Amino acid sequence: MGGKPVPKEAVLVVNAHSRKGRELLREAKEKLEAAGIRLSAVYPVRKPKDLIPTMRKAVASGTPMVIVGGGDGSLSCTVDDVVDRDCVFALLPLGTANSFARTLGIPLDLDGAIETIATGRRRRIDLGVLDGDYFANCAAIGLSPLIGEGIPHKLKKYLGRVGYLVWATWCLVRFRPFKLTIDDGRETYSLWATEVRLANGGFHGGVELVETAEVDNGEIVAQVVMGRSKARLIWDWFAKYWKLPTREATTQEFWGERLRIDTKPRMKISIDGEVLAKTPATVAVAHKAIEVVVPQEQEAAG
Template sequence: METKAPPSPVLRPLPREAALIVNAHSRKGQDLYAQAKQKLEEAGVRLVAAHAVEDPSQMDTTVRQAIADGAPMVIVGGGDGSMSGTVDELVGKDCVFAVLPLGTANSFARTLGLPLDLDGAVQVIAHGRRRRVDLGMIDRDYFVNAASLGLSPIIGRTVPHKLKRYLGRIGYLVWAIKCSVGFRAFRLVIDDGQKEHRLWSTEVRILNGPFHGGVELSDHADVDTGEIVIQAVVGRSHVRLAWDWYAKFFKLRDRDSHTQEFTGKSFTISTRPTQRISIDGEVLAKTPVTAKVAAGAIEVAVPVEG
């Protein structure tokens, strides 16, 4: 008797109604909010609510209220920090998370294969498909893309808003050079539950996807693997750290020569001295922490061909 393969699960279409919530404090949010609203409605998405949020600390509250009011899809416009700060509200909810990439690096949008222009992103929200993806976690805090410790949190904590807003990734680079003066390597311990790995490091990336700072850093991290990747820049040299970013930015053949990766579901990370941790660009924690994956935590809107 011929055995038939089980039928493929039927993916529900994206909702035709949504709440639009834009971080008007983000690099492009204030300028593009009105355009986004108009283009979404013209594309056939009925907006049951629309908010240009001037105070970024109110983004999560606004998203929470939209979900409580029954919005079947929430469209968040902003950068990676806006995505990370609001995604906690969607875990365990029957609500699709849609992204308008209006930030500087837009790493989460790059990971999902989204167009980075407004027209393209709107078309995905109107005509794309659902995809269930993982989230990363630092202790109890969910994040969409990447957390880091070392030089990156110093840059994120101190970079002037106007420099980031008007110069984008170039502004980050300029500020990184300034911050590197006086920065020191640290002792790192990564415990995967079976073994402790001890090394010197200048930067550690905790990756739910391949991108961080708009640069593709890992060939092994993705949002549907059910695992998280810890990538450490090894050694004490500032030059190694600078070369690592340069090599990965330009995708050189030896781009992984100064990093070591650990892949798994959960890790305990500690350092000496204590290091602050940037979570999708916002400095929100410090070592020691538990980093882990929340497999299949939310549904997102992605291109049909993605």
């Protein structure tokens, strides 16, 4: 197979505040080195505010690859620093949902993820951009930011995806539908919605919700759960989780390289699980922005 090989030298950056990060740091280091990856530096990051400066330090060192261990939020906030840089991005999925890893077909267990880094190949992919902030997988408006903003850390840490479900049920009681406007540069659409998924990849919350999204097609997808019914939103998640034949009946999709999003009332936007923005906002695609490591058996992107 053509293309440059995956580097055998890297810096390891692990969010030790993530659900599995602290427990798996030493094991990850030992197994990466045993797999033939020479680690020039290892950074356990225990405070979330230190993650981005640590990533910048790693990239500035000139390392050919940075391996980031953490959840979707950790991965998303660190991809900015490898955009258009000669530095490969590799990931160890140590979070709860691990949507970015699922999108790329990377095994969710530590051994499988390390084997991918040691034996995989490079793949150049798109990133989403929300008002200048890059994101790896999916931004969301609606119930998802409400869940992501307030979920107790201990509930998330000890119960994982079950904890998300418990908290989501509580948030659903307080949630209200909203009026959505989408401008794709050619036409403006207005509709009632309970959730909007701005997808670069197919997975959100660990579930494949946007099956049409691709990480290398040069477009972003806005998938809208239509209407004002909270029951319809629950059904949408249920139908997509179980891949029922009618799973697309509750949603409408809008495609483009750039979309302008507005809501009434103003809504918070979560970016790969972290609440970082509000409407109105512009979402766009950064085509072929970074190189990641994926399993060797994946078909090469066109």
